[in-house]
Amino acid sequence: MANIRKVAELAGVSVATVSRTLQKTDKVSTKTREKVMHAIRTLDYQPNLMAVKFRSGKTLTIVALVPDVANVFFARVISGMQTEAASHGYSILLVNTLGDETTEAHYAKMVQTSQADGLIQLRAYNPFVDYNGVLPMINACEVLETAPCTTVTLDNYAAAKSMTEHLISLGHTKIALIKGPQQSPLTQQRLHGYKDALHNAGLTFDSSMMFASDFSMSSGYLAGHQILQCSTRPTAVFCENDETAIGAIKAFKENNLQVPDDISVAGFDNIEFSQYCDPPLTTISQPAEEFGQTSVAMLINLLQDKTTKSAKVILPFELVMRSSTGIAPALTTN
Amino acid sequence: MANIRKVAELAGVSVATVSRTLQKTDKVSTKTREKVMHAIRTLDYQPNLMAVKFRSGKTLTIVALVPDVANVFFARVISGMQTEAASHGYSILLVNTLGDETTEAHYAKMVQTSQADGLIQLRAYNPFVDYNGVLPMINACEVLETAPCTTVTLDNYAAAKSMTEHLISLGHTKIALIKGPQQSPLTQQRLHGYKDALHNAGLTFDSSMMFASDFSMSSGYLAGHQILQCSTRPTAVFCENDETAIGAIKAFKENNLQVPDDISVAGFDNIEFSQYCDPPLTTISQPAEEFGQTSVAMLINLLQDKTTKSAKVILPFELVMRSSTGIAPALTTN
DNA sequence: CACAATAATGTAACCGATATCATTTACCCG
DNA sequence: CGGGTAAATGATATCGGTTACATTATTGTG
Numbered sequence: 001m002a003n004i005r006k007v008a009e010l011a012g013v014s015v016a017t018v019s020r021t022l023q024k025t026d027k028v029s030t031k032t033r034e035k036v037m038h039a040i041r042t043l044d045y046q047p048n049l050m051a052v053k054f055r056s057g058k059t060l061t062i063v064a065l066v067p068d069v070a071n072v073f074f075a076r077v078i079s080g081m082q083t084e085a086a087s088h089g090y091s092i093l094l095v096n097t098l099g100d101e102t103t104e105a106h107y108a109k110m111v112q113t114s115q116a117d118g119l120i121q122l123r124a125y126n127p128f129v130d131y132n133g134v135l136p137m138i139n140a141c142e143v144l145e146t147a148p149c150t151t152v153t154l155d156n157y158a159a160a161k162s163m164t165e166h167l168i169s170l171g172h173t174k175i176a177l178i179k180g181p182q183q184s185p186l187t188q189q190r191l192h193g194y195k196d197a198l199h200n201a202g203l204t205f206d207s208s209m210m211f212a213s214d215f216s217m218s219s220g221y222l223a224g225h226q227i228l229q230c231s232t233r234p235t236a237v238f239c240e241n242d243e244t245a246i247g248a249i250k251a252f253k254e255n256n257l258q259v260p261d262d263i264s265v266a267g268f269d270n271i272e273f274s275q276y277c278d279p280p281l282t283t284i285s286q287p288a289e290e291f292g293q294t295s296v297a298m299l300i301n302l303l304q305d306k307t308t309k310s311a312k313v314i315l316p317f318e319l320v321m322r323s324s325t326g327i328a329p330a331l332t333t334n
Numbered sequence: 335m336a337n338i339r340k341v342a343e344l345a346g347v348s349v350a351t352v353s354r355t356l357q358k359t360d361k362v363s364t365k366t367r368e369k370v371m372h373a374i375r376t377l378d379y380q381p382n383l384m385a386v387k388f389r390s391g392k393t394l395t396i397v398a399l400v401p402d403v404a405n406v407f408f409a410r411v412i413s414g415m416q417t418e419a420a421s422h423g424y425s426i427l428l429v430n431t432l433g434d435e436t437t438e439a440h441y442a443k444m445v446q447t448s449q450a451d452g453l454i455q456l457r458a459y460n461p462f463v464d465y466n467g468v469l470p471m472i473n474a475c476e477v478l479e480t481a482p483c484t485t486v487t488l489d490n491y492a493a494a495k496s497m498t499e500h501l502i503s504l505g506h507t508k509i510a511l512i513k514g515p516q517q518s519p520l521t522q523q524r525l526h527g528y529k530d531a532l533h534n535a536g537l538t539f540d541s542s543m544m545f546a547s548d549f550s551m552s553s554g555y556l557a558g559h560q561i562l563q564c565s566t567r568p569t570a571v572f573c574e575n576d577e578t579a580i581g582a583i584k585a586f587k588e589n590n591l592q593v594p595d596d597i598s599v600a601g602f603d604n605i606e607f608s609q610y611c612d613p614p615l616t617t618i619s620q621p622a623e624e625f626g627q628t629s630v631a632m633l634i635n636l637l638q639d640k641t642t643k644s645a646k647v648i649l650p651f652e653l654v655m656r657s658s659t660g661i662a663p664a665l666t667t668n
Numbered sequence: 669c670a671c672a673a674t675a676a677t678g679t680a681a682c683c684g685a686t687a688t689c690a691t692t693t694a695c696c697c698g
Numbered sequence: 699c700g701g702g703t704a705a706a707t708g709a710t711a712t713c714g715g716t717t718a719c720a721t722t723a724t725t726g727t728g
Contacts, residue, residue, distance in 0.1 A: 001448075005684080019687085029706060046448075047684080050391075054685080071409070078428070079404040114335075273607050276584050338715060348677065349714090357716080363675085
């Protein structure tokens, strides 16, 4: 592979001149520029950007820790990150962590070992163990109030509250909840919103109306079947994501329940499929791409201007009403 | 940031000894090793891996050109790539190309400029313009026979043929096709399989039974509505991917058609939703993660052993029969 | 104990670019 | 044409490691 010295040699100039020709063209005379450019073409010279990055100490690379890259919501977030990063000349180094802290810590090391400039974490966990200084990190999507860095999220509490209120306004008084993983802050926040909405409406929270899931369709399907076993069947189910809602609907249909006539189902995320399933899902729309975009933008900001303090960005949600939710029927006892 | 010289100084040894302590531990005496390790801990030394990579000329990075990272199929492929890469100490640098050749060429440059070791392309296009030597590239998923490198794909022709035969075996004689983008080899290959199956069964291919899509649910939905306008409505529709099938089903349901009683619908890809939609979709299962895994494995092989010639890997598909396809009803004329 | 063989450590070149500083060349004007 | 300034170019240190080779210390053996 040709390097800058070969080019300089062939062009009959010094390496400095070659570098200048490429970097600050106006500092070199037309005559030399032509000689140099000719040599570059002749040798098919490509500057070794690894050397440049090493020299400059800037990698123009951002590590993205994603719990599950195959998840449709995260996939959209990634897409947003990519677009924003590219427009600033940055690259995204993608890691599918599967929520494993060892993996996360391992890739966080890439920042500490100068292989990446910063990191975006889509889960509420700080992968930097005993790091001193301002964390070159943005925490998005699932975040804790106490996060030691800039966060980008939406008000999960308010969104869940708003959806629960929607169900209550339809006359539902017995509303089940399909939760996400116990330890997830998202789940805590959404659960909190659900509880407060019930409470404000004078309804009592019933812990037997909570069903666990891991946010997958299959776990939603299982939860749906559990709901069918209830002595008093709820007339509505609020699912903490669309996948579980879709799974639950499948379970209900298998038992010849009509959605929403017999039971209303609401989701969260507004994934693309939610408007193509039957019935189309009432859900909370999240600006997924914007999560990625904003995270990258904030990170680059942080990297360039070390003074930026940790900000708390809240993106807006939207209640999308479709036909999976409807007026409450009379309560049914099994 | 502490560097190797600082460590050497504090430990009272040469930089070479520090390097050896980290690299070839057994070459250094226990006493010095302890001194060095102590200095490393004291200074919280992290070797600058950018420098290492620069020196070694190996980046341990693979660029992945993905047409659409938010697509559920590609997301699974990416997941497979990530896993395999991580197990070999490689990182995946993800690019969302949106099929843009300029973008692709730009990132291919990363290989030529020593920022990445190799590239995986998930589309039938060679992003290396005038590259001399063995292409450090694997082309997966959508490939051409003439691809100048190792390819990983499945037999789209055979899969489409097999699905069409399945529909024919159910008694369907008028089978519509929802195609993908015109220029896509995938579409050509699947179309070919569809045609041959019809021909072998003595059925004539009818070009008015072909409907275009861009593989999105919304385009499938539109195609579904077009199908309903046919003077003689087909009794079955073979969709070149699951998303269009799901969109088409929505259109049929809106017109009070029963799937599969009035019209059978088959998809391709076996995305996760295909078993949760109503009715669950008959489709072709592709080993998505394996595409990613195999591509990475083959690429690393290629990078380590330059002698490997371009191979053609064909992964297996599977016809997954669910309830969106059924016995053909009598033909209906609008 | 002397000397060879081996182990441990040090010195310094090197990877490929950039940037500072020194030097040379070009240009302008009296 | 000389002197001064600006423009162009060159020589070289540098980034932070690795490694070939040189040197020194240690061990073993006759």
